[in-house]
Amino acid sequence: MRILLSSLSALALVSCSAPQDVSAQTGEPVIAAATETFSVEEVATFNEPWAMTFLPDGRALITEQGGTMHLWSPDQPPVEVRGIPEVDYGGQGGLGDVVVHPDFAENGLVYFSYAEAGDGDTRGAVVARGALVVAGDDSASLNDVEIIWRQAPKVEGRGHYSHRIAFSPDGYLYISSGDRQAMAPAQDLSNTLGTIVRLNDDGSVPDDNPMDGEASPETAQIWSYGHRNVLGLAFAPDGQLWDMEHGPAGGDELNRVEAGANYGWPLVSNGEHYDGTDIPDHDTDASFRAPAIWWTPVIAPGGMIFYTGDMFPELTGDVLIAGLSSNAIVHVEIDGDTAREAGRFTFDNRIREIEQGPDGTIWVLEDDEDGRLIRLTAGG
Template sequence: MIRSSSLLTALSVPALMLASCANAETGESSGDGSAPFTITEKASFNEPWAIEFAPGTPVLFVTEKSGTMKFLDTATGIIGTVSGLPDVAYGGQGGLGDIAFLDSEASDVLDRRTIYLSWAEAGDGDTRGAVVGKGTLVCGETESCAIEGLTVIWRQTPKVAGRGHYSHRISISPDGQYLFIASGERQKMQPAQDTTNTLGTIVRLNLDGTPAAGNPMADKGGVTAEIWSYGHRNILGLDWDASGRLWEVEHGPAGGDELNLVAAGANYGWPERSNGDHYNGDPIPDHSADDGFAKPALSWTPVIAPGDMIIYSGDMFGAWKGNALIAGLGSQALVRVAFDGESAQEAGRYDFGARLRSVEQGPDGAIWVAEDGKDGRVLKLTAE
């Protein structure tokens, strides 16, 4: 067991710069830089991308970006394999992606439950796109599970060239009725403002992948009927607060990472507005009160490069209940954000000295993080 005081570095605490409409913008700020947790290494995996506990169990499932999937029984330490996976378009930011389970199927028996997966899929003419599939997880043996009947229920439209900005994070609404899927703009920018496609959007679907009734543009049909919000860049974190509101965190360009409260039909401005600039130095107009776009609740310049996000609801870290915890890639930190209504501010940043790809809350309220890259460690954080 490694004590956090030997690994983690407290950061400075500059004041937050307040923006319009109760929004806040900050750079490398930190509220409380102390680290009130102990870190225990539990396992390592090859390019872990998503970690997710099967509800009702201590079993943590881990996708590996190259197309494999494993599980860690955190009660026994057993690591098992999962078969029945799809072929993935591995490369760049693409590969096997997110995992989602239904809380309504929570049980201490792991066997036979619905599982959702996302991945990058190859198309015609050197094109690719994100997809989401639905299957049944069957775990009849201690060290192996299989996914049966995995069927694609949603495809990012259109497939395009390139290997970046798939997003493909999955979140199920608190009432268990809807799938929300982050669909990145695939580094193509302008499609995020075009609602005849689903690039740069969050889509809201029924559990079978069909467009949900009541979506903002349901009357337009086609893929437009799937859209819940648009004008996004590269969303890598989605989660719900205790009031049932959906929040997302996304990569900006050179500066301007954003935390947004997601509203039905809202346009978040990319690439017409950003608090960052293009990588070549060309400016992008900042968000402003009168630009007609939804404003970020919080933005970061320099960026934190988010990899994932949860909104903590456990008791182990009682003072953090209701805070967002963001796994930082470029920032190599766990970033904590506190909310006040529709505004937010960074409340803590805890340096890990490694790129953090994913974050998850354990059944006992412990926090789990997965490092990015080959031999990425899965770490358990417990309160001191």
């Protein structure tokens, strides 16, 4: 079915008409407004979908938090991908991100993240990889699966895994590692909680990472630290890494991620603790890297992309962020190391994931037990 922007259907997108946040740079309200008319098509439903990635042939891999990965084709029912290890499902944990190797056409390698149980009542994120093998229209598997990275240490609780994955233009593997709701470890360089790590594609540590590794073997993996819960991770067309992370009560952040930088959590934040306790703002301590833009009220970000297609020229080169509590795609323009919200496109349901199709279409996954896969194209 095709549903136009102007329809009154539950899938119709609407523009916002009131201030949504305050820019960290200007202090002026950012007014969200729809800048593009989409044609909207629901193409499939999944059970708690979390992430998706496109293959070169136009098919996609889609993960469900409960532990299932699907190979989706436009003209075939989804096929379950065998070979996924047991995941620790519960809370924010389960099967997470999925991306393909930059040389997937030659090596067939797929990288995916999930929560893994540990000793006692502990768990942590891992990233694994395997070779995708497809036989006909109804058989797919990941072969020779190996874990190439483990979040350290494993701790109790089921929150803030982060475990987003992104390959840089020069082929390095970046992984967001959440603070696991423990807060203080994000400032402790002897572990990888509250960090973004940088690895070679086999999980080994590059020689030119910014930390010397003296505190622990994990230290050498760290690219940046002082992060809370990074659920968006993407490279801009110029090769610069950006992240999108949840603040506490207020203060969701879009950050320009640089080698060795400390983003301050939990010592500074533009939000406050859930019990109302104040946290000093970023501008109270210049030693911490401040966000390019922050949101209060929060947008509760999911995935993010830099749009590089031609179908929506007004969006080309800009950031598109999946919004959970905001039920939106949030459109942000970047100018050097600053950013501004240019508008948002709101839905009736929480948006967990956003991806760009090979033809420039935009795809979103809803965050629900019957989460819809929705395709956005131009016009109506």
